[in-house]
Amino acid sequence: MVIPEALIEKYAAERAKRLRPEQVARYVDFKDAVLADMDTDPYVDHDALASRGYPLSNGSEVKVLIAGAGMLGLMAAHRLLNDDGISSTDLVLVDKAGGFGGTWYWNRYPGVACDIEGYSYVPLLEETGYMPKHRYRYGQEIRDHLERIARMWNIQGQFCTTVTDQRWDDVAKRWIVTLSHDLGPGRKPQELTINYLCTLGGWDWSKSGGSQENPDMAKLQGKRVGIIGTGATSVQVAPHLAKWAKHTHIFQRTPSYVGPQVQKETTATYWADVANEPKWQYKRMKNLDGLFTGKPDIEDNIQDGWSKVSGMRAMAGFSGKIITPAMEKQHIKDMMDIDYEWTEAMRSHVDALVDHPSTAQKLKAWYPGFCKRPTFHETYFTLFNQSNVTLVDTDGKGVQAYTSNGVLANDCEYELDVLILATGYTVGLVDSCPSSALSAPLAGRDGKILKCKWDGEDYGTLFGAMTNGFPNLFFASGSGGSVSQNAHSFYSLISRLISYTVKESLIRANNPDTAIVEVKKGTEDAWSAEIAKRSRWFAAFPSCTPGYLTGEGLVQRQEDLKEEEKYQLAISSYWGEGILNFQEVVDNWIVEGKLQGLTVNS
Template sequence: MSTPHASPGPAPTGPDELGLDIESLRARYRAERDRRIRPDGGSQYQRLDGEFGYYADDPYAEAESSREPLTDRVEVAVIGGGFGGLLAGARLRQAGVTSIRVIEKGGDFGGTWYWNRYPGIHCDIESYIYMPLLEEVGYVPQWKYAPGEEIRRHAQAIGRTFDLYRDACFQTQVTELRFDEAESEWIVTTDRGDRMRARFVVTASGTLSEPKLPGIPGITDFKGHTFHTSRWDYAYTGGDADGGLHRLADERVGVIGTGATAIQCVPHLGADAQQLYVFQRTPSSVDVRGNRPTDSDWAQSLTPGWQRRRMENFLTLVTGGPADEDLVDDGWTRTARLHQKLIPSESHRRQLPPEERERAYEAADFQKMNDIRARVDAVVEDADTAELLKPWYRYMCKRPTFSDSYLETFNRPNVTLVDTADSHGVERITEGGVVVAGREYAVDCIVFATGFEVGMSGVVTGRLPVHGRGGITLTEAWRQGPKTLHGFYSHGFPNLFQLGPLQNASAVNFVHVLDEQAAHVAAVVAAARDRRARRVEPSAEAEDAWVATIRQKAADLYRFQAECTPGYYNNEGRPRQRSESYGDGPVAFHDLLEKWRTEGGLDEVLVQGDGGTA
């Protein structure tokens, strides 16, 4: 299950030495980018509200259970029941907190794995490091890359193991947070009429929690059936997450979107629909998946601490650090040198001088993408279709995908790829079909595989109003940009913790990052309880110093992202001028947090009474 592995540093050779026509490749990448850039950027999408609100309905929950509005008190209210909220609840429980309420708009725990149950759904990170708290729950996943149903059931198992169902509020959405200065606690208002109180609030509403639809003209004119992949309609398609969509046997289906979701559901639609049209603006890079069942002998050989060791090994490798072996050994660790274009790290920067490092990265990138394009030629039988499926951009311009059945689907006679790049996407939707470049494709059903608003929690956008001391809102306090200490808490908003990548750290295995965040929050809350601190709140000076650190260490990725094809990584072709992530990467950031906790940092945020620190 492991292979010897040296530090995944950049290749020492440059593109010229490898015989690559670098200028031609760069020119092709720019030309393909320009075909897809739209003047409306991210506004080409629309939220699932207003006239589109029905797309967001919960198809999985039973009828909403009636209950009286809650006006009680809890010590910690956790907003969000995905892995972030579950980890926060679990780590707080381990820290001795007994009064915890998780508030979740879905009908159960699971977050994105509650909502997304489309056919073929699997995690694209190895399950042994992605599914958290495996040892605590006493479970080893059945597959190297677990199916969604296994992950969802594991989320429920975490809820049971840590007694988080006891006070949970499901089918409940928080509508406002307001700090009561006299009581030093938060008033939590919900759409169920609740007006509960909590000493601490942890927001963990996730980075993939708000589905989006394309703003295509005529989208409401279509007379057939439509749904978003995050609300898959099995009553219409038949089957389940393993496929068998038998009710589509006489249906013409169109899929709009070819990102990570489509890579997994398209093979099942292609197998069962009478006719499938895949409407593609930008092809994904599709590498070998190689999923396999868990080896029982390996599972029985695991020793205590195995998951933590494996998670840390993966994080070290994909951020450019050295390791004696590669425990995960998959498509992520084998392309580790390329990840710094998305998640920079101190380890990568140390390896070579900047100019030489960039040449090495570009060479490795061209090699990898050439391999990806060669795989398309090897798998897809029709030469014209194969050409359309080739990704012409740098490896980390879009999230890499992995599949052993997606490309093969286009060899089916009932599957047609429709390229929309030159028309900048689907032109319009009519009563009976989808129009691209003036041609109408008649369909009975449209599946929107158009993804989510990434990183845009309600707290950050203001859709969930947060009123701190003096009634000031968080959005008002952040008019000049986000201001936090370590990404967790802000001056003027006591006892409020935020989980997420903002002014924190990120990684391809974001659940690992969430676990580190949850452990940190639990440690701070435990210290506040032990020292009888009235509030947890950074000073304005500490906040300013951390913002300055973020600015100082921020990697300049603007030029790279501006050259990328449009997607959510580069804000649909409009890259942000600066990063809000810790520039030395997640390994260094986690070390920084541990050092801060053990060397007096807690004294900076624990406030006793109305005066100084505890």
């Protein structure tokens, strides 16, 4: 289908409404003193952690320290322990949270789930022998499974611990890391200095009543509740709010595409069809990535909402096609055309479910489907047929202010008893520097700060996982790497790459205790050139409505940039031929078995 020119013009007009000169600077972080009390862990049990003991103390030495105890950290640990022969006593995950889980530790709001099917998303199902309870797994089940992985492989975690400083010691040939360990209320935090080999980068039920297991929010009865945001969190939580609150106001800056989704329990019979051969999960993940990237002649084995999002290839890449400057204009039009049929179907989906035409019109998304992460839910749209639910559409302006009584929007004050912020969180696509997520300086050789290199003219990576001047440092970045809407795909690939590199460097070094592996500068520059060559695949992004994928409008058209700015933007892009092609490149590098482009010494 060919997208009408009038719709392209409407997309541009809707985008212009939402552009702000301050872009991402308009957002406030929990580090802000005003919001500091919101940055506490409501789930941690300090006494239970203390009773189990802590794996790290001042001066501890471990071979591998992984910053982050979520899905990626656990997958990397699993690889290192099983593929490399590293002992579990030589590996520790550190995390600010009070337990394993990452985003699934923190997010425990009612209805929280992963809308990508769990058979593809949740890691190590075959390795653990676990059969998920549901196709789309709820947050608690995902967190329970991540804890199961930690138990099965005896993975150590140092919780309530933040990294405050990371510095490479060229004499000692290791990283020196300083950690702050929160021992709980009334106890003085411990400052720990750790020597190690390498690194890798809620909901208040007391106010609502109920729990994640039984979200009966009786305390919201008789209350006026407001929720700001219309992304995945709001789409999942709003139906639960409307069930209990006297009235629910949903404040919208930009509507989301919300596709249908049918939850189903996993029966033994269905599971036998899914987990029907060795490596079944990795083949299923490959099938989903093939659908995302528009791989030709591929059979849809997933058959759900995600597998039908045709425009996703505009942000996922496509194997075998490199866009030249002369092809760019037509390429953007092609991406719009591919996307059009799905977006029209999603807008018709709103009309089919929402009774009032004016409300339905406000709930329709007017931007390409690849601009924001689509959501999927069975009852979100029908909420707006209820008399106790009000959509407050701000026509792109957003909420104006908070008042002592509630919220100011559209020059009108909405009096509320409870306000819920479903406003999103920082993602690496806005600031992809690996050290930014930890908010701790990371200094490599000669005191060079990673953030300075990342934002400077000498930026570069190999596979989005290593960078020159920072030996024995591994990370997972889309910049110089690849992405998939199914995070498990990228995590699986990058953890295998890191594990292989660590293992081979330990074998090749004269002294494994002081092994140093580092990418050569010429290697990362050559890789950056390959990234740049493929970067024009993402040329449609400047036409997108503001959001985290575009840094709230930071992504600019090539013609608006100077030549040096164009190249800097291009080399910090991600692999334009998609994750399956990227996987082939990495696999070939591993199969060669030479650590090509790296130096290893001790």
